[in-house]
Amino acid sequence: MKGDFERYLSAKATVDDRALDRDVLGRFRADLRGRADPHILEAGAGTAAFCRRFLSWDDRPDCTYVAVDTDPALLATAREEILDTARAMGFEAVLVDPAEPGFDVDFDVDVAGGTPVATIRLSGPAHVDVHLVTGDALTVASQGRWDALVAQAFVDLLSPADVERLVSGVAADSLVYFPITFDGGTAFAPSHPADDAVLDAYHATMVGADGHRLGARAGRRLRTLLPDLGVDLVAVGDADWTVDPTANGYPADEAYFLDVVVDTVADAVRGRVPDETVDAWLAARREQRKAGELGFVARNLDLYGRRRERE
Numbered sequence: 134m135k136g137d138f139e140r141y142l143s144a145k146a147t148v149d150d151r152a153l154d155r156d157v158l159g160r161f162r163a164d165l166r167g168r169a170d171p172h173i174l175e176a177g178a179g180t181a182a183f184c185r186r187f188l189s190w191d192d193r194p195d196c197t198y199v200a201v202d203t204d205p206a207l208l209a210t211a212r213e214e215i216l217d218t219a220r221a222m223g224f225e226a227v228l229v230d231p232a233e234p235g236f237d238v239d240f241d242v243d244v245a246g247g248t249p250v251a252t253i254r255l256s257g258p259a260h261v262d263v264h265l266v267t268g269d270a271l272t273v274a275s276q277g278r279w280d281a282l283v284a285q286a287f288v289d290l291l292s293p294a295d296v297e298r299l300v301s302g303v304a305a306d307s308l309v310y311f312p313i314t315f316d317g318g319t320a321f322a323p324s325h326p327a328d329d330a331v332l333d334a335y336h337a338t339m340v341g342a343d344g345h346r347l348g349a350r351a352g353r354r355l356r357t358l359l360p361d362l363g364v365d366l367v368a369v370g371d372a373d374w375t376v377d378p379t380a381n382g383y384p385a386d387e388a389y390f391l392d393v394v395v396d397t398v399a400d401a402v403r404g405r406v407p408d409e410t411v412d413a414w415l416a417a418r419r420e421q422r423k424a425g426e427l428g429f430v431a432r433n434l435d436l437y438g439r440r441r442e443r444e
């Protein structure tokens with residue numbers, strides 16, 4: 134049985150798939166294809182939606198793929214979903230569980246600072262060792278040497294100093310891809326009189342308790358921050374989340390995705406916006422969602438760059 138956040142991440146996958154900028158993704162894929170046996174790090178991997186997308190590409194290279202998240206429950210779901218998806222795609226998949234006696238496999242990968250919880254060895258269409266690792270992605274990132282760093286819907290949680298640590302372990306001329314990076318726009322349709330009060334307060338919460346996170350301005354701030362940190366941008370594109378009702382309701386599990394988004398916004402702004410305003414906004418949005426009348430857009434950017442040679 135999936136937890137609420139796991140179901141939310143699964144429900145978000147079809148929204149992400151529609152949103153990704155195909156040109157930016159294409160540049161990243163083309164450059165990754167040219168690498169021999171790259172070590173790929175995915176930071177804040179959640180239930181490994183991006184890893185499963187990567188496995189579905191017909192041009193994915195043989196590689197070592199390390200997916201790090203602080204939440205072991207999400208990685209347990211990731212393990213099952215990667216096994217199912219990979220087998221359905223014709224991979225042979227062998228699970229190596231460090232909890233099993235005899236786990237002494239010496240993989241050619243450095244996950245210092247993290248705890249490996251499972252390795253999935255895939256063969257067939259490509260040879261891919263997927264390592265699922267719990268821990269702080271910034272620590273694992275900064276202690277390794279990575280040929281590609283991916284972080285989807287993650288970097289807005291970080292401060293500029295965190296981003297510096299995250300990219301510090303990327304080898305010279307290697308790839309940095311931050312798809313679905315929030316960039317400060319949230320809109321619901323139809324409009325509601327409390328939208329400005331609620332959504333401005335929501336964006337203000339994203340800077341975190343210490344006020345240091347990139348938060349709602351993550352996408353635009355990365356445009357200047359990444360070059361300052363030695364990552365030259367190769368391609369940047371819009372990757373807005375758009376969920377619209379259809380005559381048959383919402384696609385896939387996107388009604389659930391909307392429910393979580395609406396509740397998350399309302400919870401975040403309590404204490405900043407009068408309770409009666411939040412209650413009225415939330416009740417209207419829930420009603421519209423149930424009636425299949427609620428639309429939603431969030432502005433995101435996809436950013437792809439390459440690490441400059443170190444001076």
Ligand SMILES: C[S@@+](CC[C@H](N)C(=O)[O-])C[C@H]1O[C@@H](n2cnc3c(N)ncnc32)[C@H](O)[C@@H]1O
Nearest residue numbers: 142177178179182202203204268269270285286
């Ligand atoms: C919004 S979710 C995105 C998950 C996934 N990338 C996706 O797009 O479906 C952010 C993820 O970052 C993880 N996370 C937050 N801080 C982290 C950290 N310091 N190190 C590793 N993971 C972290 C959370 O547990 C969560 O799974």
